[in-house]
Amino acid sequence: MNVPENLKYAESHEWILIEGDIGTVGITDHAQAELTDIVYVDPPKPGTPVTAGQPAAVVESVKAASDIYAPVDGEVIEVNAALASEPALVNTSPYEAGWLFKVRLANPQQLDALKSPEAYRAQIG
Amino acid sequence: MSSAPRRTPLFELQHAAGARCINFGGWEMPVQFTSILDEHNTVRTACGVFDISHMGEIFVSGPEAFDWLQHMLANDLAKCPVGSSQYTFLLNERGGVIDDLIVYRLHDDEFLLLVNAAKIDEDAAWLAAHTREGAVIDNRSSTMCALAVQGPASPAVFRAVFGREIPERNTFVALEKCRGAVIAAGTGYTGETGFELFFPNSLASDIWHSVIEAGATPCGLGARDTLRLEMCYPLNGSDLSPDRTPLEAGLGIFVALDKPDFIGREALLAQKGAGLPSRLAALRMTVKSPPPRAHYPVLADGVPIGETTSGALSPSLGEGIALAYLPPDFAKPGRKLEIDIRGRSFEAVVEKKPFYRPSSKISA
Numbered sequence: 001m002n003v004p005e006n007l008k009y010a011e012s013h014e015w016i017l018i019e020g021d022i023g024t025v026g027i028t029d030h031a032q033a034e035l036t037d038i039v040y041v042d043p044p045k046p047g048t049p050v051t052a053g054q055p056a057a058v059v060e061s062v063k064a065a066s067d068i069y070a071p072v073d074g075e076v077i078e079v080n081a082a083l084a085s086e087p088a089l090v091n092t093s094p095y096e097a098g099w100l101f102k103v104r105l106a107n108p109q110q111l112d113a114l115k116s117p118e119a120y121r122a123q124i125g
Numbered sequence: 126m127s128s129a130p131r132r133t134p135l136f137e138l139q140h141a142a143g144a145r146c147i148n149f150g151g152w153e154m155p156v157q158f159t160s161i162l163d164e165h166n167t168v169r170t171a172c173g174v175f176d177i178s179h180m181g182e183i184f185v186s187g188p189e190a191f192d193w194l195q196h197m198l199a200n201d202l203a204k205c206p207v208g209s210s211q212y213t214f215l216l217n218e219r220g221g222v223i224d225d226l227i228v229y230r231l232h233d234d235e236f237l238l239l240v241n242a243a244k245i246d247e248d249a250a251w252l253a254a255h256t257r258e259g260a261v262i263d264n265r266s267s268t269m270c271a272l273a274v275q276g277p278a279s280p281a282v283f284r285a286v287f288g289r290e291i292p293e294r295n296t297f298v299a300l301e302k303c304r305g306a307v308i309a310a311g312t313g314y315t316g317e318t319g320f321e322l323f324f325p326n327s328l329a330s331d332i333w334h335s336v337i338e339a340g341a342t343p344c345g346l347g348a349r350d351t352l353r354l355e356m357c358y359p360l361n362g363s364d365l366s367p368d369r370t371p372l373e374a375g376l377g378i379f380v381a382l383d384k385p386d387f388i389g390r391e392a393l394l395a396q397k398g399a400g401l402p403s404r405l406a407a408l409r410m411t412v413k414s415p416p417p418r419a420h421y422p423v424l425a426d427g428v429p430i431g432e433t434t435s436g437a438l439s440p441s442l443g444e445g446i447a448l449a450y451l452p453p454d455f456a457k458p459g460r461k462l463e464i465d466i467r468g469r470s471f472e473a474v475v476e477k478k479p480f481y482r483p484s485s486k487i488s489a
Contacts, residue, residue, distance in 0.1 A: 036145075037162045039438045040415045042467070058467070060416050062161040062438065063347055084413075 001124060002029040004095055008111055009120035010071040012053075015095065018111065023072060026099040027059065027090060030124045035061045038090045043079035043101050050074055050103060052110050057100050059090060072110045074103030133178035134270055134329040142343050150243030150362075152179040155345035164348035165440040168315050169483065172276035173344035174336050181245035181266035182323060183252065186235040189259030194236060197255060197388060198228065199371060201381035205230050209296050210312055212379050214371050215240075215248060216389030220396060221367035222374070224248050225359065227312055229297055237308070237323070239271070241361045255388070270329045274341050275319030275352075277484070283309070283320055285339035286332075291320050307332070314349060316356035316483045351437050354446060355481035357407050363419055364405060364434045364448050370396055373450065374405045375478065403431070404456035407476045408464065410445030414471035417447040422465040423473075425455050433464065439480060446480050447473070 007015040013031035017024040032038065042058035050056040050070035057068040079101045083089060090098035105111075115123065130153040140146075144155035155176065157164060167173045185194060195202050200213035207230050215223040224244040229237040240248045249264045256262060274282055283291040287309065292298050297310035306325060313319040324332060337343065350360070359365045359374055370393055371380050382393060396402075410417060417436030422429050436447035447464065455462065458477045463470040 036157060037160050039162075042415055058415070060438075062351065062416075062440070063156065065415065065418065 001033065002095070003117045003121050003124075005117050007095070007117065008071070008114040009117065010069060010114055011123065012069045014069060014071050016071045016111075016114065017099075018105075021105050021108065022077070022102055023074065023105055024099050024102050025056075025068075025071060026094055027068060028120070028124075029094050032091045032094045032098070035059060035064075035066055036091075037062050038087045041080075041083040041087045041090065041100065043083065044076045046076050046078060048076045049106075050076060052107075052113075059100075060087075068100060070103065071114055072103065073106040075106070076101050077104050078102040131179070133176055134326045135176045135178060135333055138330060138333055139176060139343065144343070144345065147346070149346055150179065150241070152242055154179055155343070156347045157345040158343045161345070161347035161351065162440050164342065164344040165351050167342045168276045168317055168344060168348060168352055169441055170277065172274060172278035172282050172341045173348065174333075174341035175273040175275070175344050175346070175349050176270075176333075177273050177321070178270040178329075179242035180271055181238075181240040181242065181248065181264070182269045182271070183238040183240060183245075183249060184231075184235065184263040184265060185238065185252075185260055186232075186263070187259045187261045188234055189257055190234045190236060190261075193257045193260040194228070195384060196386055197252065199380045199387055199389060200228075201384055202228065202230070202236075204381075207232055208298070210310055211295070214376075214379065214389075215251060216371070216387070216393075217367055218388060218392060219367070220370040220372075220389040220392035222361065222365040222369060222371060223251055223367060225361050225365055225376075229308065229310060231299065231308075239323070243362060268326055270324055270326055270332075272322045272332065272336065273313055273315075273319065273349075274322070274336055275313045275315040275317045276341075277318055278340060279317070279319045282336055282339040282341050286335045291318070314358055315352040316358075316479065316481065317352075318483075350435075351440055354435050354437050354448070355439050355441055355479065357448065357478035357480060359405070359448070360435060369403070369405075369450060372396060373401050373403050401453055403450040404453050405434070406449055406451045406456035407478045407480060408433070408447045408449055408462065408473045409442075409476045409480065410464065411461075411472045411474050414445055414464070415466045417445045417464050417466065417473075421447070423449045423451060424463040424465060424470060425460075427463070427470070429465075430455050430462075441481050445471075445473075
């Protein structure tokens with residue numbers, strides 16, 4: 001499974017890319033493989049506050065709807081509009097074209113509680 | 126489930142073939158091998174094979190078998206000659222569905238009941254509680270396997286494996302001199318041309334490999350569920366229950382009210398006389414929405430009128446589809462309704478059944 005070096009990871013299988021005070025959030029390669037065929041993504045609305053560890057989006061496979069948790073506190077500033085017509089991008093490109101939403105970080109120190117690529121690799125075995 | 130899930134004799138072979146498993150009715154079964162969408166499309170365009178060995182095989186034989194089953198089952202066995210099969214119900218006294226099943230008439234006085242996995246024990250107990258001298262019940266569920274081979278290419282698979290033509294829909298052949306005691310039936314749960322095989326556990330590996338080598342792709346219960354839902358075939362425990370009758374489910378053509386006697390008949394006649402309290406409607410989402418799933422509220426102009434019993438994004442149609450018991454006035458094709466998905470309302474319309482008509486035939 002691909003676990004890029006430049007990202008931080010939540011135990012609940014989300015990744016976050018930090019650029020200044022903006023974080024881009026998606027689900028990991030491991031998570032998309034576990035969920036299988038993703039047929040719908042219900043993103044948060046821009047402007048919505050999200051809380052670390054709380055549901056922020058829903059990703060639906062053929063069989064089930066799965067909550068996606070915000071890895072950090074913040075305000076949603078953008079969602080990936082491409083997923084509305086092509087939700088399978090989450091499967092085919094989980095770290096690039098399949099990103100879910102961007103947040104403006106409210107508490108950047110929360111990043112310290114997230115996992116390094118090495119620690120996440122150990123978690124998923 | 127409190128006890129460990131059971132496994133079919135094909136579990137190891139399927140595990141080796143990449144099966145990802147879930148607990149279904151107390152059984153650890155493949156939900157998919159590669160992708161539910163791919164497996165669904167394989168069955169619609171080519172040929173897929175499903176392990177359905179978790180389903181139950183209950184044999185009934187003896188001089189009283191016919192008369193007794195006429196009393197126990199809702200459909201009319203007189204219309205099921207030797208060598209054919211019939212969809213039917215075990216009903217309770219209230220006319221509610223204990224189980225829906227296929228009965229195969231092996232001989233004048235010998236029948237095979239193919240029942241749902243989660244209901245084997247309950248069905249066997251219900252039958253035993255109503256047993257009659259001259260009708261012998263033999264539950265062989267744990268010693269028999271079953272495979273469903275489905276899709277437009279399944280006739281070619283059948284020819285390759287058995288060297289003869291696929292049985293017609295709702296008929297079967299007993300291939301006693303071919304690979305042992307195999308019953309090959311023209312039945313299925315996908316809407317496509319296909320066949321189902323019932324055979325002793327000892328033949329499991331041989332037959333599994335034969336159908337795969339002949340071109341069938343292993344498929345899991347995930348695709349089986351989307352395939353059957355597109356056809357509006359009910360799933361017992363979801364779309365059928367002891368509290369709903371086959372009339373409410375829209376399956377009255379499989380209930381022979383003109384038979385003089387069967388369990389549940391009085392209740393069904395009374396319900397028919399009084400008017401049905403609900404009807405199982407087929408709903409299609411008319412706007413882009415999350416996939417509808419079971420137990421979502423159904424609304425008419427914002428007022429709750431029922432809930433979905435099954436739902437999915439139809440892989441063949443690319444639209445959300447669902448079934449729901451609704452008051453009859455709301456269950457008419459063309460009626461616009463809404464489905465509440467996580468607190469948001471999405472427009473849907475009542476459709477005629479089925480949602481999907483396979484290109485590869487079938488009349489049943």
